[in-house]
Amino acid sequence: MILYEYEGKKLLKDAGINIPNFQLIESSDLDSSGFALRMTGEVVLKAQVLSGKRADAGGIIVEDSIEGVASSLKDLFSKVINKEKVEKVLVEEKVDIAKEYYVSLSYDTDTRGPVLNISNKGGIGIEERGVKSFPVDPITQSVILSESEGSNLEILHGVYPRAKRRVQNDILEKLINLFFEQDCLLLEINPLVKTKNGWVALDAKIKLDDSAIKRHEEWQQYPPRAVPGYTPSDREIEAKKIDEEDYRGVAGSTYFDFDGDIAVLASGGGASLTAMDALFKIGGKPANYTEYSGNPPKEKVEKLTQIVLSKPNLNGLWVVGGVANFTDIYETLSGFLDALRKITSKPDYPIVIRRGGPRDEEAFEMLKKVKDFDLHLYGQETSIAESAKVIVDLAKEYAQRKNL
Amino acid sequence: MLLLPEGAKIIGQGITGSEGSTALPTMLDYGTKVMAGVTPRKGGQEILGLPVFNSVGEAKEVVGEIDGTVLYVPPLFVKGAAVEAIEAGVKFILIVTEKVPTKDESYIYALAKKNGISLVGPSSVGMICPSRKIKIGSIGGATPERAFIDGEVAIISKSGGMTSEIGIHLKNHGLGISWAVGIGGDRIIGTDFGDFLLALEDDPKTKASVIFGELGGTYEERVSILKKQGKIKKPVVAYIGGEFTERLPSDVQFGHAGAIIEGDRGKPDIKRQILKDAGVLVADDFDQIASLVKGAL
Numbered sequence: 001m002i003l004y005e006y007e008g009k010k011l012l013k014d015a016g017i018n019i020p021n022f023q024l025i026e027s028s029d030l031d032s033s034g035f036a037l038r039m040t041g042e043v044v045l046k047a048q049v050l051s052g053k054r055a056d057a058g059g060i061i062v063e064d065s066i067e068g069v070a071s072s073l074k075d076l077f078s079k080v081i082n083k084e085k086v087e088k089v090l091v092e093e094k095v096d097i098a099k100e101y102y103v104s105l106s107y108d109t110d111t112r113g114p115v116l117n118i119s120n121k122g123g124i125g126i127e128e129r130g131v132k133s134f135p136v137d138p139i140t141q142s143v144i145l146s147e148s149e150g151s152n153l154e155i156l157h158g159v160y161p162r163a164k165r166r167v168q169n170d171i172l173e174k175l176i177n178l179f180f181e182q183d184c185l186l187l188e189i190n191p192l193v194k195t196k197n198g199w200v201a202l203d204a205k206i207k208l209d210d211s212a213i214k215r216h217e218e219w220q221q222y223p224p225r226a227v228p229g230y231t232p233s234d235r236e237i238e239a240k241k242i243d244e245e246d247y248r249g250v251a252g253s254t255y256f257d258f259d260g261d262i263a264v265l266a267s268g269g270g271a272s273l274t275a276m277d278a279l280f281k282i283g284g285k286p287a288n289y290t291e292y293s294g295n296p297p298k299e300k301v302e303k304l305t306q307i308v309l310s311k312p313n314l315n316g317l318w319v320v321g322g323v324a325n326f327t328d329i330y331e332t333l334s335g336f337l338d339a340l341r342k343i344t345s346k347p348d349y350p351i352v353i354r355r356g357g358p359r360d361e362e363a364f365e366m367l368k369k370v371k372d373f374d375l376h377l378y379g380q381e382t383s384i385a386e387s388a389k390v391i392v393d394l395a396k397e398y399a400q401r402k403n404l
Numbered sequence: 405m406l407l408l409p410e411g412a413k414i415i416g417q418g419i420t421g422s423e424g425s426t427a428l429p430t431m432l433d434y435g436t437k438v439m440a441g442v443t444p445r446k447g448g449q450e451i452l453g454l455p456v457f458n459s460v461g462e463a464k465e466v467v468g469e470i471d472g473t474v475l476y477v478p479p480l481f482v483k484g485a486a487v488e489a490i491e492a493g494v495k496f497i498l499i500v501t502e503k504v505p506t507k508d509e510s511y512i513y514a515l516a517k518k519n520g521i522s523l524v525g526p527s528s529v530g531m532i533c534p535s536r537k538i539k540i541g542s543i544g545g546a547t548p549e550r551a552f553i554d555g556e557v558a559i560i561s562k563s564g565g566m567t568s569e570i571g572i573h574l575k576n577h578g579l580g581i582s583w584a585v586g587i588g589g590d591r592i593i594g595t596d597f598g599d600f601l602l603a604l605e606d607d608p609k610t611k612a613s614v615i616f617g618e619l620g621g622t623y624e625e626r627v628s629i630l631k632k633q634g635k636i637k638k639p640v641v642a643y644i645g646g647e648f649t650e651r652l653p654s655d656v657q658f659g660h661a662g663a664i665i666e667g668d669r670g671k672p673d674i675k676r677q678i679l680k681d682a683g684v685l686v687a688d689d690f691d692q693i694a695s696l697v698k699g700a701l
Binding site (some may be wrong): 002107109110112113114137138139180183185209211212214215227228229230250254256267268269270271272273274276277278280281289291293294321322323324325326356357358380381383384385386 | 423426427479480502503504505506507510511513514515518529530542543544545546550551561562563564565566567568569572573576589591592593596616618619621622623626643645646647648649652653655656657658659660661662663689690691
C-alpha cells in the first residue's frame with residue numbers, strides 16, 4: 001500500500017523527524033465556513049495524490065496571501081492529476097533551504113536485502129541524477145559502507161569516519177529505524193533539506209509491505225486506495241473485496257478490465273501470466289484479466305466467476321490454469337459451476353476449461369454431466385497455448401453466428 | 405548443500421498444520437526420509453507415526469543429525485522458525501510458506517548467508533529429484549510422477565504451478581527431469597536462478613536447465629551475467645511470463661509478491677533481450693521449450 005504524503009509525514013513526525021508546519025485541508029472544508037488558515041507568510045499548497053510528478057501537473061502552488069490560498073485551493077480541488085481526483089491538499093509553511101538531498105530506503109533484488117539510496121542533489125528530476133546505493137544489514141540494521149564511498153557524499157561527510165561503522169547520523173538512523181519498524185518496502189524523502197535549524201523532510205513517499213499487515217493494527221487507519229495514476233473499474237473494486245472477506249487462498253486481488261470479448265478466469269500466478277501472453281499472442285481479445293490461486297474455497301471462486309461473467313457482450317469464457325500442486329480442482333471448479341448456475345442471463349457462449357491437479361478426475365466427471373452449457377474440457381495433454389487457440393476460434397464462430 | 409544427497413534426513417517445522425499435514429504423506433510416499441515434526445507446544449504428539457517435538461534442538465537430540473528442514477509455519481512465525489533451525493545447525497532450509505514479510509525474508513537470507521546455509525524460498529512449492537527419491541514440500545501434490553519423471557533436465561521456476569506445467573510439457577515430449585525446484589516469486593528469495601544453475605554445473609545428471617521467470621526484480625538478469633562470465637556452461641532455456649502486463653499500469657503486483665514492474669525495472673521484454681544477448685535460449689512461446697531443450701542436449 002502506498003501512503004499519501006500527509007500520512008507518511010505523520011509517521012516521520014512520530015519518528016522524531018522534522019517536517020514543516022502543516023495543515024490538511026479537505027475539499028469539504030471549503031464548502032463549510034470552518035476553513036481558516038493557521039499559518040502566515042509564504043505557504044506551499046500540495047495536492048495529495050499517489051502518483052509522482054505532480055509538480056509538472058500543477059499540483060504544487062506557492063502562495064503568500066489568504067486570498068491567494070483560497071483561490072489556489074479551489075483550483076487544486078477541481079483538478080484531476082494523472083487520473084486521480086484531488087480530495088485533500090496539504091498546506092505547509094515554506095522552508096528556507098540551504099541544501100537539498102535525496103534519501104530513500106528500499107529492497108533490492110541484486111543484494112537481496114535493504115538498501116540506502118542517497119544523492120547530493122535532491123528535488124525534481126532525481127531520476128536523472130546520480131543516486132548511490134549502499135546495502136543495509138538487516139540483522140544489525142546498520143549501513144554497510146566503506147570510507148571511500150562515504151567521503152564522496154556530503155550528506156554522510158564526517159559522519160562515517162571509519163569503514164563499516166554503525167550509522168551515527170541522527171537523521172539517517174531515524175529513517176532506518178522507521179523503515180524497519182513500519183515494515184516499509186519504500187521510504188523515500190525527496191528532498192531532505194538542510195536548514196539553519198537542522199534537517200527537514202519536505203516530502204514523503206512510503207510504501208508499506210502488505211504481507212506484514214497482520215502485525216500492524218495501526219494500518220487499519222489507512223483507507224483502501226487504488227494504483228497511482230489509474231481509476232479502478234467497479235468490477236475491479238468488487239473483485240478486490242473477495243480476499244478482504246476471507247483469508248483462505250487468493251481470488252480476485254488482481255483484476256483488470258480489457259475491451260475484448262473473451263472473459264478470463266485464470267488460476268496460478270505464473271500460469272495466468274503464461275495464459276494471457278499466449279492469448280494476446282494469437283490475437284485473442286480478453287475482456288479481463290484475473291486470477292485465483294493458493295487453494296481458495298469454492299465460495300471465493302464462485303464470487304469471482306460472477307464478477308467475470310457480469311461483463312456485457314462476451315463471446316466466450318476461458319477457464320485456464322496449470323496443473324496445480326495443491327489447489328483442489330474439484331472444490332474450485334465446483335465454485336465456478338455454482339456461479340454458472342446462479343447467473344441470471346445464462347451464458348450460451350463457448351466455455352473452454354483447461355486445468356489439472358488434485359481431484360481433477362472428479363471435477364471433470366462432474367463437468368461432463370453438465371449439458372446446459374457449451375463446455376469444452378481439456379486436461380494436461382493439451383497445453384495452455386493450445387487451449388487459447390480453441391477458445392479464440394470458438395469465440396469467433398460464436399460471434400459470427402450471433403451476428404447472422 | 406543445495407542438491408541434497410539420496411537418503412537425506414529431513415524434519416518438518418509446522419508440518420502438523422493443514423498444508424503441512426497434506427504434504428507430509430506425499431513426501432513419505434515418494435521416499436523422502438522425513439524423521440520428525442517440530443511444532444511448539446505439540447511436543448510428544450505423533451503425526452503419521454513420526455514423533456513431534458517442541459523445538460529443532462529437541463528433535464536433533466532424539467533423531468540425530470539432520471540434513472534439512474522444510475517450513476510450513478504461518479507467515480509471521482517463519483523468521484523465528486528459520487532462526488531456530490539455523491541456530492540448531494541445520495544446513496538446508498526450504499520455506500514453503502507464502503506471504504512472509506519482506507523484512508523477515510531479508511533477515512533470514514542475511515543470516516543464512518552468514519552461516520553458509522542453503523535457503524530455498526520463501527513461497528517455494530518445493531523441490532524434487534526423482535533419481536534420489538527426494539521430494540520436499542508440496543511440489544507435484546500427491547501424484548508427482550504425473551509431472552516429473554527421471555531424466556536430465558532441471559527445472560527452476562518462480563511459479564509453483566509452472567514448475568509442474570514445465571514438467572508435464574517436457575514429459576509430453578519424452579523428456580524427464582534431474583531436479584525441479586520452485587524458488588518462489590517473492591522479492592527476496594534464498595536461492596535464485598543463478599545459485600541453482602551454479603550448483604547444477606557440478607551435478608553429473610543435469611545436462612540442461614529450464615527456467616521460468618516473470619516480471620519484476622533482477623534474478624533473471626543475474627543469469628545473463630553468470631552466463632556471460634562463463635560460470636554457467638550448461639545450456640539454459642528460459643521462458644519469461646507476463647509480457648501482457650506492460651499494457652497495464654506499473655506498480656501493480658501480479659500474483660507473486662515480487663512480480664511487479666517498478667519504474668523501468670522488471671519488464672519481461674527487457675529480461676528476454678538480456679538473456680538472449682547472453683546466449684540463453686529464450687522460448688518466445690511456452691510450447692517451444694521442449695524443442696529448444698532437445699536442440700541443446
